[in-house]
Amino acid sequence: MELNERSLSILEAIVEGHIASGEPMGSRTIARQQKLPLSPATVRNVMADLEEMGYIISPHTSAGRVPTDKGYRFYVDTILQVRNLSEVERHNIESYCQSGNLRTQELLQKAGRILSSMSSYTGIVLAPRFDATIFRHIEFLPLSQGRLLVILVSRSGLVQNKIIELEGEMPSTHELEQIMNYLNSSLSGMTIHQVRANIVEQMREEKARYDELMKHALTLSSKVFNSDIEDEVIIEGVSNVLNQPEFSNIDCMKRLFQAFEQKHHLIDLLDKSQQAEGVQIYIGSQSEYQEFEGCSLITAKYTRGEQILGSLGVIGPSRMAYSQVVPVVDYTARLVSRVLEIESE
Amino acid sequence: MELNERSLSILEAIVEGHIASGEPMGSRTIARQQKLPLSPATVRNVMADLEEMGYIISPHTSAGRVPTDKGYRFYVDTILQVRNLSEVERHNIESYCQSGNLRTQELLQKAGRILSSMSSYTGIVLAPRFDATIFRHIEFLPLSQGRLLVILVSRSGLVQNKIIELEGEMPSTHELEQIMNYLNSSLSGMTIHQVRANIVEQMREEKARYDELMKHALTLSSKVFNSDIEDEVIIEGVSNVLNQPEFSNIDCMKRLFQAFEQKHHLIDLLDKSQQAEGVQIYIGSQSEYQEFEGCSLITAKYTRGEQILGSLGVIGPSRMAYSQVVPVVDYTARLVSRVLEIESE
DNA sequence: TGTTAGCACTCCCGAGGTTTGAGTGCTAAC
DNA sequence: GTTAGCACTCAAACCTCGGGAGTGCTAACA
Numbered sequence: 001m002e003l004n005e006r007s008l009s010i011l012e013a014i015v016e017g018h019i020a021s022g023e024p025m026g027s028r029t030i031a032r033q034q035k036l037p038l039s040p041a042t043v044r045n046v047m048a049d050l051e052e053m054g055y056i057i058s059p060h061t062s063a064g065r066v067p068t069d070k071g072y073r074f075y076v077d078t079i080l081q082v083r084n085l086s087e088v089e090r091h092n093i094e095s096y097c098q099s100g101n102l103r104t105q106e107l108l109q110k111a112g113r114i115l116s117s118m119s120s121y122t123g124i125v126l127a128p129r130f131d132a133t134i135f136r137h138i139e140f141l142p143l144s145q146g147r148l149l150v151i152l153v154s155r156s157g158l159v160q161n162k163i164i165e166l167e168g169e170m171p172s173t174h175e176l177e178q179i180m181n182y183l184n185s186s187l188s189g190m191t192i193h194q195v196r197a198n199i200v201e202q203m204r205e206e207k208a209r210y211d212e213l214m215k216h217a218l219t220l221s222s223k224v225f226n227s228d229i230e231d232e233v234i235i236e237g238v239s240n241v242l243n244q245p246e247f248s249n250i251d252c253m254k255r256l257f258q259a260f261e262q263k264h265h266l267i268d269l270l271d272k273s274q275q276a277e278g279v280q281i282y283i284g285s286q287s288e289y290q291e292f293e294g295c296s297l298i299t300a301k302y303t304r305g306e307q308i309l310g311s312l313g314v315i316g317p318s319r320m321a322y323s324q325v326v327p328v329v330d331y332t333a334r335l336v337s338r339v340l341e342i343e344s345e
Numbered sequence: 346m347e348l349n350e351r352s353l354s355i356l357e358a359i360v361e362g363h364i365a366s367g368e369p370m371g372s373r374t375i376a377r378q379q380k381l382p383l384s385p386a387t388v389r390n391v392m393a394d395l396e397e398m399g400y401i402i403s404p405h406t407s408a409g410r411v412p413t414d415k416g417y418r419f420y421v422d423t424i425l426q427v428r429n430l431s432e433v434e435r436h437n438i439e440s441y442c443q444s445g446n447l448r449t450q451e452l453l454q455k456a457g458r459i460l461s462s463m464s465s466y467t468g469i470v471l472a473p474r475f476d477a478t479i480f481r482h483i484e485f486l487p488l489s490q491g492r493l494l495v496i497l498v499s500r501s502g503l504v505q506n507k508i509i510e511l512e513g514e515m516p517s518t519h520e521l522e523q524i525m526n527y528l529n530s531s532l533s534g535m536t537i538h539q540v541r542a543n544i545v546e547q548m549r550e551e552k553a554r555y556d557e558l559m560k561h562a563l564t565l566s567s568k569v570f571n572s573d574i575e576d577e578v579i580i581e582g583v584s585n586v587l588n589q590p591e592f593s594n595i596d597c598m599k600r601l602f603q604a605f606e607q608k609h610h611l612i613d614l615l616d617k618s619q620q621a622e623g624v625q626i627y628i629g630s631q632s633e634y635q636e637f638e639g640c641s642l643i644t645a646k647y648t649r650g651e652q653i654l655g656s657l658g659v660i661g662p663s664r665m666a667y668s669q670v671v672p673v674v675d676y677t678a679r680l681v682s683r684v685l686e687i688e689s690e
Numbered sequence: 691t692g693t694t695a696g697c698a699c700t701c702c703c704g705a706g707g708t709t710t711g712a713g714t715g716c717t718a719a720c
Numbered sequence: 721g722t723t724a725g726c727a728c729t730c731a732a733a734c735c736t737c738g739g740g741a742g743t744g745c746t747a748a749c750a
Contacts, residue, residue, distance in 0.1 A: 026742055039694050044743070062701045062742045101492060101508045141482055141498055147446055149502045153486055157494045159506040163446045238583070239602035242595060250587060257584035371713050384723050389714070407713045407730045694749075700742085708735080713728105720723075 008079060009036065010046050014056055015067045015075040019319050022245055024064030069284040072296070072318055076281050082326045089118065090331060097335055104128070104158050104340065109234050111312055111336050116237025119325045121244075121316030122260075124299075126270040127232040128309040130160055135187045135195055138224070140176045150224050154192075156304065156340065164223045171216050179217045196225050233263050233270070246317045252294055256315075259291040270311045273299040279330050284318045296320050300333035304340045312336065348398075351383075353424060355391045359401055360412045360420045364664055367590055369409030414629040417641070417663055421626050427671045434463065435676060442680055449473070449503050449685065454579050456657055456681050461582025464670045466589075466661030467605075469644075471615040472577040473654040475505055480532045480540055483569070485521045495569050499537075501649065501685060509568045516561050524562040541570050578608050578615070591662045597639055601660075604636040615656045618644040624675050629663045641665050645678035649685045657681065 003011070010030060017025045017033070027043040047065055050056045055071035058064065067075065085093075096114045097107060108125045115123030133154035141149040143163065148170075152160045171179065187195050199222050238260060247253040259265055269289070273280040282297040298320070299313030313329050314320075348356070355375060362370045362378070372388040392410055395401045400416035403409065412420065430438075441459045442452060453470045460468030478499035486494040488508065493515075497505045516524065532540050544567050583605060592598040604610055614634070618625040627642040643665070644658030658674050659665075 024742090028742075040742090041694055041696095042692085045693085048744080058743085060701060061699090061744095062740090064742065101510050103506065103508050137484075137486055139482075139484055139496070141502075143502055149498065149504075151484070151496060151498070151504060153494065153496070157486075157488055157506075157508065159494075159496060159504065161448065161502075161504040163448050163502065165446050237606070239599055239606055242599045242602060254584055254587045257587060261582070261584055369713090373713075385713090386715095386723055386725090387721085390722085393715080403714085405730060407711090407728090409713065692750090694747100696747090697745090699744085702741085703739090705738095706736090708733100710733080711731095713730090715728085716726090718723100718725085720721105 007046050012079045014065055024066045026064035072283050080322055082323050085327050085331055111332055112234045112236035115314050115332055118328050119314045120240055121314045122238055122240055123236045125234040125312040126310040130229045131192045133158055135190050138183050140180055146170050182217055231267050235260050244317050255291040265289045273311045274301045274308050279326050294318055298325050298329050300329050302333045302336040352391050357424045359410055369411045371409035417628050425667055427668050430672050430676055449501055456677055457579045457581035460659050460677055463673045464659045466585055466659045467583055468581045468659055470579040470657040471655040475574045476537045478503055480535050483528050485525055491515050527562055576612050580605050589662050600636040610634045618656045619646045619653050624671050639663055643670050643674050645674050647678045647681040
């Protein structure tokens with residue numbers, strides 16, 4: 001069943017009115033503010049239809065109507081008009097994210113902060129998967145008791161470190177140096193992903209069978225690269241959710257906070273949004289994770305050239321000022337991409 | 346004015362009762378549970394005295410009494426008996442923090458988690474000041490546009506990285522290598538603090554005047570070591586504060602969350618606690634920072650040998666189960682110290 | 691056939707009032 | 721010094737009741 005022009009604009013009025021006021025919208029209010037002059041009764045008829053179709057719902061008999069998740073979804077997909085950012089807003093974002101020499105890490109943190117402060121919701125950033133970054137440099141530093149500190153650097157300057165344990169034979173400093181040099185020259189330019197495949201390949205080919213050093217290098221690097229590196233999420237502006245009246249419900253808020261702490265559902269969502277083009281909007285329970293019920297997530301990916309690095313966005317209540325937030329997320333994602341682009345030239 | 350035996354045990358009953366129940370304590374309740382059998386009327390007399398001295402207060406005329414910050418302070422300083430941890434609890438903490446090969450960073454994060462989960466409040470850990478750690482290794486990796494990625498490793502395996510910008514002349518790869526080698530051998534074993542002093546000294550002596558390489562090394566390292574590294578705080582279990590009934594007051598909660606986000610007041614407090622021996626307890630407004638009104642902070646420092654590294658603890662409402670939490674903090678701090686000790690051998 | 695006016699109905703919400711019970715301070719007796 | 725008794729206070733819980741916002745239905749109108 002299709003919605004006609006009139007139903008559309010009434011739905012629009014309900015959603016936008018509710019976003020602005022937080023209150024359920026009654027037929028009278030809609031009828032008054034409406035450009036096309038309709039009587040409340042007519043509006044009521046339309047509303048009854050919209051309710052039947054599941055776009056709106058009334059909290060109780062004599063309250064107005066409130067959009068459902070489905071209603072928000074529909075609004076976002078077909079009605080929403082995003083505004084453009086003002087000069088000042090663009091400048092705000094830029095000057096905040098381009099100050100000085102930022103490590104990628106710092107840049108992303110700043111992006112999270114600006115997302116949060118400009119949207120008044122919570123900003124989130126999924127840091128680049130280390131897997132997908134390009135190998136630049138590896139360094140070994142022996143610690144005590146057969147433990148080895150390994151430092152990995154990606155081409156874009158991302159630094160990761162981990163400790164691995166060697167059974168039995170710790171290679172000599174000289175050997176380590178040789179292995180290091182070998183790895184640095186032979187792996188250069190591959191993604192970590194490719195490096196991993198490469199190791200598997202070499203192991204299969206048993207090249208190392210007669211070469212002691214090569215054998216060492218292989219076991220070592222398989223240890224380094226096969227332990228996975230956990231994804232990092234930056235979350236900024238958590239205290240903003242306390243400002244949202246819809247989270248006065250403590251339980252709901254608690255679920256959300258726990259999601260922030262556990263992170264991995266959040267990572268899943270952010271991850272998913274990397275697959276798609278442009279700004280993604282996930283609404284409430286439609287995101288399949290319970291803890292985000294009542295919440296919406298607006299995200300966009302950031303890239304360097306062709307390479308998808310990560311994604312960033314804003315999380316807030318479903319009753320979110322979409323038209324305000326979408327362009328902020330969009331612009332921030334583009335800006336981050338741009339900065340990373342320049343830096344890696 | 347001194348408190349006699351009886352006043353003490355009544356104050357104790359009020360504080361502990363209130364901690365257990367969250368309710369104001371009435372004279373009748375106290376009189377009933379009391380070992381020394383007293384009538385409610387007598388208890389009332391004593392309570393009137395305690396109120397006059399500022400240890401307790403009644404929220405309104407016909408409610409019971411509640412401890413003031415001063416009351417908690419007094420209780421903690423003179424009455425509090427900390428219980429011992431059970432075998433199981435100790436084992437919990439140990440097995441959680443000693444699993445596998447942890448980077449210092451990971452160890453501290455785990456400590457934060459276990460603090461949070463065992464106390465049901467929020468766990469906080471101040472990571473070691475990089476300043477105070479011992480230099481182990483430095484590595485330069487040139488990036489684009491005159492920017493240089495610098496990786497610093499401390500003896501205990503803490504890794505820091507930063508980007509510095511070189512004006513004009515980027516040294517050649519060969520020069521960089523020389524500088525790196527020089528720094529690695531000459532700075533080995535100093536604390537970052539000492540390194541800094543060392544640089545200043547050398548600059549004063551103008552040793553580098555005729556030596557181009559030395560000059561490069563000096564300007565470079567002064568850039569590296571003089572930009573300060575921000576302190577890191579790990580905060581775990583934030584959602585636990587939502588369980589505390591006293592934070593149903595949204596404003597209060599919001600203040601606290603903002604403190605978590607801004608961090609630097611928290612850092613100040615944690616820093617202060619490093620100066621003192623054993624477990625420190627800061628109570629509510631007495632901590633001079635408004636945002637911690639209604640909260641208490643229990644901390645202890647962790648060390649490696651003689652060297653103070655950082656501190657860790659728990660933050661929760663003033664109405665906190667001190668006798669439960671104090672030993673947890675104490676034990677965790679000792680454990681972390683022990684693990685770091687072993688690792689650095 | 692689509693739109694509108696009218697009307698009875700529902701239900702939330704806040705104001706005002708009452709009751710209940712816990713707790714207090716004071717006084718007088720032990 | 722301790723206790724029993726008593727009058728007093730006050731918050732919280734509960735009720736009631738009217739107002740108001742909003743609805744659905746029906747009948748009339750264009």
